[in-house]
Amino acid sequence: MSSEQTFIAIKPDGVQRGLISPIISRFEKKGYKLVGIKLTNASEELLKEHYADLQTKPFFPGLVKYMLSGPVLAMVWEGKDVVKTGRVLLGATNPLAAVPGTIRGDFAIDVGRNVCHGSDSVESAKKEIGLWFGKDEIVSYTPTIFKWIYE
Numbered sequence: 001m002s003s004e005q006t007f008i009a010i011k012p013d014g015v016q017r018g019l020i021s022p023i024i025s026r027f028e029k030k031g032y033k034l035v036g037i038k039l040t041n042a043s044e045e046l047l048k049e050h051y052a053d054l055q056t057k058p059f060f061p062g063l064v065k066y067m068l069s070g071p072v073l074a075m076v077w078e079g080k081d082v083v084k085t086g087r088v089l090l091g092a093t094n095p096l097a098a099v100p101g102t103i104r105g106d107f108a109i110d111v112g113r114n115v116c117h118g119s120d121s122v123e124s125a126k127k128e129i130g131l132w133f134g135k136d137e138i139v140s141y142t143p144t145i146f147k148w149i150y151e
């Protein structure tokens with residue numbers, strides 16, 4: 001089985017609203033493996049590096065301020081096509097465009113409070129995982145259920 005990893009973060013609004021369990025459940029039910037998780041208060045430096053590609057956008061200062069407003073649940077998920085499929089599970093960035101059944105479609109209304117972040121490519125996943133996690137914080141294991149999920 002070819003496998004990749006993605007970075008998924010439950011943003012402060014999702015943490016404060018008690019959505020950790022339902023969001024984790026969606027990835028687990030799909031068959032993905034959680035290999036890294038931590039609840040953290042991100043530093044301004046980390047957030048500016050994480051969102052570096054958005055620095056010139058007018059909403060950037062507000063985004064950083066919002067992400068500093070409370071804890072973030074940072075996660076690394078692993079599995080076949082997890083980056084692409086993770087984005088599908090999250091739904092469109094603008095929750096009003098996200099279809100029902102997706103995380104944002106079910107739990108969010110405003111783009112500035114869209115509950116979660118997901119890597120948009122394998123390359124950005126590697127970068128984001130490296131920013132949020134040390135190598136010793138990622139666990140390698142094979143769940144016994146995988147024989148029922150993968151061929």
